[in-house]
Amino acid sequence: MVNRFIRDEKDNSIKHQYQNYSDNKTDHSSENIIITPWEVHGDFEDENYSKLIEKFGTQHISLDLINKIKKITGEVHPLIKFRYFFSHRDLDWILNKYENGEQFYLYTGRGPSGLVHMGHLLPWIFTKYLQEKFNSKLIFQITDDEKFLYNMNFDRNRIKNYVLENILDVIAIGFNPELTKIIVDTEHIKSLYPIAIEIAKKITFSTAKSVFGFNNMTNIGMIGFPPIQAAPCFLPTVLENKPTPVLIPAAIDQDPYWRITRDVAEKLGYYKPAQIHSKFLPGLSNLTKMSSSKPETAIFTTDEPEVVRKKVMSSFTGGQPTVELQKKLGANPDICPVFWYLKYFFDTEKKSIERFYRCRSGNLLCGECKNELANESVIFIKDFKKRREKARDKIAEFMFESR
Ligand code: TRP
Numbered sequence: 001m002v003n004r005f006i007r008d009e010k011d012n013s014i015k016h017q018y019q020n021y022s023d024n025k026t027d028h029s030s031e032n033i034i035i036t037p038w039e040v041h042g043d044f045e046d047e048n049y050s051k052l053i054e055k056f057g058t059q060h061i062s063l064d065l066i067n068k069i070k071k072i073t074g075e076v077h078p079l080i081k082f083r084y085f086f087s088h089r090d091l092d093w094i095l096n097k098y099e100n101g102e103q104f105y106l107y108t109g110r111g112p113s114g115l116v117h118m119g120h121l122l123p124w125i126f127t128k129y130l131q132e133k134f135n136s137k138l139i140f141q142i143t144d145d146e147k148f149l150y151n152m153n154f155d156r157n158r159i160k161n162y163v164l165e166n167i168l169d170v171i172a173i174g175f176n177p178e179l180t181k182i183i184v185d186t187e188h189i190k191s192l193y194p195i196a197i198e199i200a201k202k203i204t205f206s207t208a209k210s211v212f213g214f215n216n217m218t219n220i221g222m223i224g225f226p227p228i229q230a231a232p233c234f235l236p237t238v239l240e241n242k243p244t245p246v247l248i249p250a251a252i253d254q255d256p257y258w259r260i261t262r263d264v265a266e267k268l269g270y271y272k273p274a275q276i277h278s279k280f281l282p283g284l285s286n287l288t289k290m291s292s293s294k295p296e297t298a299i300f301t302t303d304e305p306e307v308v309r310k311k312v313m314s315s316f317t318g319g320q321p322t323v324e325l326q327k328k329l330g331a332n333p334d335i336c337p338v339f340w341y342l343k344y345f346f347d348t349e350k351k352s353i354e355r356f357y358r359c360r361s362g363n364l365l366c367g368e369c370k371n372e373l374a375n376e377s378v379i380f381i382k383d384f385k386k387r388r389e390k391a392r393d394k395i396a397e398f399m400f401e402s403r
Contacts, residue, residue, distance in 0.1 A: 036213055037253055038150055049086055049252075049279055056255050058087040058277060065092055072099065073133045079126050079278075082352075084344055087252060089262070090274035097245050098134060104245040105236040106130055107273070109141035109229070112162035113151060116169040117298035118377070119281035122344060124173045126278070127249045131176060136247075138180045139232045139400070140170055145185040146229065149221035169301050171391035171398055172384055181400040185228055190402045195234050196227040202264040203227070211256045229254075230261040233273040245271050252277040281344065282337045284315035301388060305378045312338070312374040318359070319366035330362040338369045346376040 053060060061080065065088070070076050072095060079085050094104050108127050110120065131138050144159050163184055170182060185192065205223070208214055214223050236244040248258060255277065262272040283297030297315075299308055318336030320326040333339040333356050343352040358364035 037256055046083075052252055053087050056087075056252070056259070058089050058252075058255065058275070059091075061086060061088055061091070061276075065095075068092065068095055077126065077129055078349060079122065079344065081349065082343060083279075084122060085126065085249070085276050085278050087277040088275055089258070090272060091247070091276055094245050094247050094274040102245060104134065104136055104247050104274075106134075106136045106138040107141070107232050107236075107246050107248050108138070108250055109143060109232075110166050110170065111143045111147045111150075112159055112166045113147040113154075114162060115300045115302055116166055117300045118341070118345070118380075119283075119298065120169070121173070121301070122281055123249050123251060123278050124170065128173050128175050130247070130249065131179060136179065137236070138175060139235060140175070140180060140182045141229065141232050142166060142170075142182060142184045143225075143229060145221075146225050149219060149225060165302075167395060167398070168388045168391045171394050172301070172387035174387070175398075177394065177397045180398055182398045183232065183400045188400050188402050189228075191235065191238075191400070192228055192231040195231040195238065198268050199227040199230050199234075199261070199264055200224065202267055203260055207260065207263075211260055226257055226260060229257045230264075233258075233261050233265070234268070234270045237270050243269075243271055246273045248273055248275045250275065250277065251280055253280070282340065284311055284337050284341075299377055299381065301381060301384050303381060305382060308377050308381050309374045312377055313370050315370060315373075317366040317370070323365060326365060327362045330360045331364075331366065333359045336366075336369075338366065338373050341377070342369065342373050345380065346373070 050060075052058075061083075066076055066080065069080065098104060106127055108123060110116075127138065130136060142163055144163050147162070148154055148156060148159050167182060167184075183192070203226070205214075208223060208226065212226065233246050233248070236246055248254075255275070258273055258275050265272040284299070285297040296311065299311055303311070315338050316336075317338050318332035318334065320329055320331055336359070339355065339359065342355065347355060355364065355369070359369070
């Protein structure tokens with residue numbers, strides 16, 4: 001097996017492609033995995049997530065660690081149990097700190113490149129849970145600069161509109177307003193900039209190129225951006241005026257940022273930020289990350305109920321071509337987005353396990369699952385939309401105040 005990095009010098013898009021070329025021709029699953037903060041393609045099966053752990057040098061969430069979480073919080077969140085959060089760095093360290101009486105901050109974010117869909121919500125739902133369990137303050141960064149710089153055909157107004165819409169989604173998640181501050185980069189840059197230049201000074205272009213895949217065609221705004229996303233890792237220390245641990249719940253594609261942040265942290269006198277990494281929630285069409293650029297495969301928080309239903313009912317599944325074959329051979333829940341959505345959002349653990357076996361044995365047909373998912377999603381989105389509307393009056397309360 002040969003791993004190669006491939007750069008696309010032709011256009012301004014940044015490709016840092018991690019491709020596996022396998023001698024085994026039948027192993028399609030590991031071909032063509034591409035992961036950068038700006039681009040994710042590939043078939044994300046468990047095997048490939050394990051490869052990412054190796055590739056990125058992160059850690060599996062071990063049983064010991066799960067037991068430690070249980071000891072502290074009294075339970076294990078299903079998203080950890082189901083391994084949606086599957087990898088980490090220094091989670092054990094930050095839990096030790098907590099046990100020794102040191103509170104940690106949470107830090108997560110959103111790149112406002114479009115409307116929010118269900119795939120985005122899982123890490124935020126989990127972050128809210130952590131906030132409740134650990135009584136943590138949360139910094140939520142909105143990288144409007146990043147998305148402006150990356151998308152060549154986006155103007156500032158388009159981004160501004162997404163910023164506002166996305167903030168409504170963030171607030172609708174139900175974060176505690178007293179503990180949560182939203183940072184919009186272009187608005188709150190004053191608080192980030194002094195930290196960002198400290199970081200920037202310690203990172204060479206050579207490192208940035210190899211970590212992010214920048215090349216000579218990359219615009220220089222993008223090249224200068226990573227320290228802006230790194231800065232909130234250290235902001236808590238500045239705000240609290242003492243070394244403050246930070247835990248970042250985020251999808252694994254954001255990891256390059258944390259690698260460079262961790263490299264410079266100690267040199268600058270900060271703790272390294274800890275991370276807990278999630279998988280991607282695939283679209284309803286196939287196994288790749290749910291993408292806002294394929295609107296027919298994503299359930300947006302702004303979708304009308306009929307649209308939600310229609311998207312779910314026309315979803316890709318792990319089913320057989322005919323009912324007869326399915327009854328005879330069973331279907332494959334491992335590759336089925338309908339199964340995953342039910343599992344991560346709606347099923348209890350018990351129900352999900354039962355669904356898995358009924359599906360595999362051919363006793364469950366795809367129509368039934370799709371129907372259940374459509375019903376649940378319609379209820380979920382309806383409720384979420386109400387909370388989104390209420391959020392309009394709460395924006396000021398949630399915004400970070402520069403000082
Ligand atoms: N770059 C992220 C995105 O494109 C947004 C982001 C900023 C973020 N800070 C973060 C995501 C911290 C997770 C954690 O979506």
